[in-house]
Amino acid sequence: MNEFEYLIDNFKQLPVLIKIVWILSGILGVIIINLVIYLKYLRGYLRNKEKIFAKFQSEYEGELINYLYASEEEDATKLKIVKKMKTCIKDKFKRKIFLTVLSKLKNDISGEMADSIQHLYVESGLIDYSLAKLKSSKWDVKAVGIKELALFEITNVYSEISKYKDYPKQEVRNEVQLYFVNLFQFKGLDFLNDLITPISEWNQIQLLEILQKFDDQQITDISPWLKSENKSVVMFALKLAKIYNQFQVINILLELLAHENKDIRVEAIKVLSYFQANEAKQILKNNFINSSIDEQIAFFNMLEGIVETSDEDFILENVSHENFEIKTLALKLLKFINTDRFNSLSLVASDVESKAIFNYLEDN
Template sequence: MFNNQNILEYFNQLPTLLKIVWIGSVVLFILILFFLFYLYYLRTYLRSKELISKNLFTQYENDLITYLYLGENTSQINSEQQTIIDKMKVSIQNTFKRTILISVLSKLKSDISGEMALAINQLFIKTGLLNYALKKLESKKWNQIALGIKELTQFEITNVYNEISKFQNYPKQEVRNQVQLYYVSLFHFKGLEFLDNLKTPISEWNQIQLLEILQKFDDQEITDISPWLKSENDSVVLFALKLAKIYNQFQVIEILLQLLNHKNKEIRVSAIEILGYFQVKETKEIVKSNFLDRSSEEKITFFKILQDIVTADDEAFIIENTLNPNFQIRFLAFQLLKKNHIEKLHELKQNATEFDNSRIFNFLEVV
C-alpha cells in the first residue's frame, strides 16, 4: 500500500505531458494484450471450426455414398435410405451444417452422372433443401437470391421457372447471370427465349458461359435467332451474332448485311467478321461504300476478311490503302498484294520512300 501511495504521489508530481505519455502507454499495453488474446481465440475458433467442417463433410459424404449405393432404382426408397434422409432433415435445420451438406451434394453431383445424378436431385428435394433454396429467393440480399438460383440450377429444379423469371431484369448483374444460367442449363436452346424481352445487358463472361453450356447439347435444334439480331438491346445482338457464327446460321445473312451500318461499332465489327467467315461477297460493296467514315477496328477487320473474298476488282482499293495512315491497315494491304498481285507489289517496292513501308517489305520478304 505504501508503494502504491509513493507511485501515486510521484505520478501526481509529473508534468502534464509525461502523465499523458504514461497513461497512453498503459492504454496501448492493455489494447495490445486484448488483441493478442483475441487473435489467439480467433485462431483457435477457426481451427476448431475447420476441423468440425472436415469431419462433417466426411460424415455427410459417407452417408450420401451409402444412400446412393443402397438404392436399386431412383423411384423407391428403402428403410435404410429413409433413415439417412431423416438424419439429414435434422442436420439441415442448422445453417452451418446445411451449408456443408449442400457443398457435399454439389461435389458428388459434379463427379457423377446418369441415375445417380438424378438420385442426388431427388435427395435435394426429399431432405427439404429445396425449401431453403426457395426461401433464399425471398431474401432482400442479392447474394442470397443468387445463391438460391444457383442451387436450383445445380439440382435441376425445373418447375420454378416462373419464380426465377421475376429476377430476369434484377438490378444486380450477379443475380441476372444466375437467372440466365438457370434458363439455358435446364431448358437449353428453348431457355434462350428470355432474350426476347431482355432490357438489361448480358455480361461478356456470361455470354461465354451460356455458349459453353449450349455446345454440350449438339442434338438440340437451335431456334430462330432473327428477332435477337434485331433487338434494341445491343448485348442481345452481340450474343446472337456469336450464335450465328457457331451454328452457321446462313439464313440470317440479309440481317447481318444490315448490321454493317448498325449504330454500335462493336456490332458492326462483329458483323463484318461473321460475314467474312461466311464469305459473303456483298459485304465488300457495303463496307467500301463508306470505308473512310468507318472506325479503325472496322477497317482492320474488313482487311482481314478480305483475304478470303478478294477478287481482281479489289486491286485499286487495296493499292489505295497502301498509303493508309494506319500502319496495320497498310501492312494488310501489302499482304493482300503479295498474295494476289505480286507484280504490283514489286512495282510499289521500287518506288517506296517511306521507312515504314520498307519495314513492311522486309517483313513480307519481298525481293
C-alpha cells in the same frame, strides 16, 4: 502504497506531451492484450469448428453412400436416412455441411445416381431452403439459391427464377442466365427475347461453353436477337451466328453494318468475313472513308479471304494509309493480286516505314 503514490507524483510532474504518450501507450497495450486473447480464442474456436465439420461431413458422406447404393428392397433404409436428414437440416450449421456433401456428389456423378441425389435434395426439404433464399433481401443469398436450384436441376421453378433476369445486381442475373441454359439448353435462351439489362462478357463465354456440350440440340432462330435493342444481346447473337454457322441470317448481318454501335458493326464484319459474304464487300467499300479504324481493319482482314483483281483500285487507294496495320494489309493484298505493281511501288518507296513493310512482305 508509498511507491504507487511516488509514481503518481512523478507522473503529475511530467510534461503534458509525455503524459499523453504514456496514456496512449497504456491504451494501446490494453488493446494489444485483448486482441491476443481474442485471436487465441478465435483460433481455438475455428479449429474446433473444423473438427466438428469434418466429423459431420464424414457421417453424412457415409449416410449418402448407403442411400445411393440401397436396393429397391431396402426402401426402409432410404426412408430412415431421409428422415434423419430432415432433422439434421433444421440446424443451419448441419444444413450447410449436408448441402456441401450433396453438391460435391452431384458434381461428381451422373445417371441414375444423380437422379437419386436430386430426389434426396427434394425429399429432405433442402429445396425449400433454396427457394426461401430467393426471397432474401440480400443479393448474394438470392444468387446462391438460384445456383443451388440449377445444380440440382429443379426445372419447375422456371417462372420464379424468371422474375430475376433483369435484377439490378449482375451476379444474380448471371446465375439466372446459367440456370436457364444449364437446364433448358437453347430453349433456355428465350430470356433474350425481352432482356433489358446487359449480359456480361464473361457470362456470354460461360453460356456458349454450356451450349456447346449439347451437340444434339437444335439451335433456335436467332434473328430476333440480332435485331434486339439490347446491344449485349446482339453481340451474343453474333457469336451464336458464327459458332453455329447461321448463314440464313446474312441479310440481317448486312443491316448491322449500319448499326449505331461501333462494336456491333465490327463484330458483324468479322462474322460476314467468316462466312466469306461477298455481298458485304461493296457496302463496306462505299462506307470505308466514314468508317472507324477498327471497322477498316476488320474489312481489310475480310478482304484477305475474298479479294479479287477488281479490288485493286480500292487497295491502291489505301497503300499509303495513315494506319500502319491497314497500310500493311493493303500492300499484302496488292502483292497477292498484282505482284508487278507491288514491286514497282517497292522501288519508289522512300520513307522508313514503307521500306520496312515492303522488306517484310517480300520475305513472307
